[in-house]
Amino acid sequence: MAYSDKVIDHYSNPRNVGTLDKSKKNVGTGLVGAPECGDVMRLQIEVDETTNIITDAKFKTFGCGSAIASSSLATEWLKGKSVDEALAIDNMEIVEELALPPVKIHCSVLAEDAIKAAINDFRVKNGLPELEAAKSHH
């Protein structure tokens, strides 16, 4: 499959690979996907509690090049955004930025879900109500 240069760049030089301390109150962790489906994405955010700005984001992804690129790009976009701004990230923006082929749109959906799951985890930890279920793509 012919991938865009951006996918190949993120795959070859993934940004923000790693793990944040999920026990910390200001860290939100989202784990989405399933091994049998061939994709598991874990996205983590660290939030400055006074400003509500995402100061750090890390990912680990088991998946194809598009899944790795989508999660790598997501971490780049998350850093510096407020939690509310992060919630507004739409999977189609990822599709456009990476020029994902149609069969790989799923990877961008996974990234969006991982962002929402991480934010949800952060909210629950901090006594905020859970967001209404992330839109279902199943």
Next chain:
Amino acid sequence: MLKLPIYLDNNATTPLDPRVLEAMLPYFTEHFGNAASRNHAFGWQAEEAVDYAREQIAQLINCDPKEIIFTSGATESDNLAIKGVYEMYAQKGNHIITATTEHKAVLDTCKHLEKLGARVTYLPVNAEGLIDLAELEAAMTPQTILVSIMYANNEIGVIQPIREISAIAKKYGALFFTDGTQSVGKIPVDVIADGIDLMSFSGHKMYGPKGIGALYVRRKNPRVKVTAQMDGGGHERGMRSGTLNVPGIVGLGKACELARLDMDADTQRIAAMRDRLERELLTLEESYVNGSREHRLPHTTNISFKYVEGEGLMMGVKDLAVSSGSACTSASLEPSYVLKALGLSDDLAHSSLRFGLSRFTTDEQIDYAIGHVKEAVTKLREMSPLWEMFKEGIDLNSIEWAEH
């Protein structure tokens, strides 16, 4: 200088041996005659070349030259053998026995015949990729006309117990057909000693040209007949019409001769490289060889690397031309049905690589492949949440996955 990418997909196809090309060239231009032209020297010359190729082939598999039917390749040979036997022996019965790990050319042909009234038994294989002889025997009925079991598997290289299988087929009066595509030219195949009644094979899997293959059809004890699948001029003893591909046939003949002469030396060298590749890659934690390591082709290994995903892995080993255990042509990756038949889970089946070495593979290439694969697997695992969980001792089955 090492030229990249490195070709390690020789079970898909092999490069043409320059010695084969040299033998073929005059038959495109100078000796271009039609082997069926009986009236002039051009035809005679072509026919002579074809006859010589038949002898070269016959010597490799220990048959009579007259028992070779030229086809366009193994897929056609598989079709001709199975459909041809089914039609020819319909009066005796309609039952065929094959295995779940056969090539699609066999499986799809059997499925086609099922629509026409055939009853087909698909034998399972064990974790090693081998069929159970007791199960084969239990499946035999008086209506069984054909047992079709491949000699060696294209994905995992596992070699079936051919002599035992043919003995069982014979005991119940059925014919034994084997898809010999991966084995002929690579390991000793002797149709008499092995008790084979029909066997398909192909030029391009043994350093010969593409578009030429053959079907061995036994003429004595028993005399086997197949119904032609193509109508026409009655070439190849009426079993396969069509003007003979003379340069291709010359190439297949030469490839068989070289295989016979070089087999021992080639095998020794290739198996040593394969074993080294395998040994080195198995030093990666959680990596597994798929299929029997004992009953296996000398140039093939198929290894799964747990906790990395197949397509991501293929991207990571971009400097190697290898084949993956998943067909990543769609959003939902289809894991290999052969690996699934061995009992591999989807994720392990996805994350496998097939390495097929050849006469032309070098130690230097293997060195590079070892380093390249190790690097890719290590890098992807560092990026894999599943690997992290595994290293922390978390049971992945205990996690409630949000399925997509």
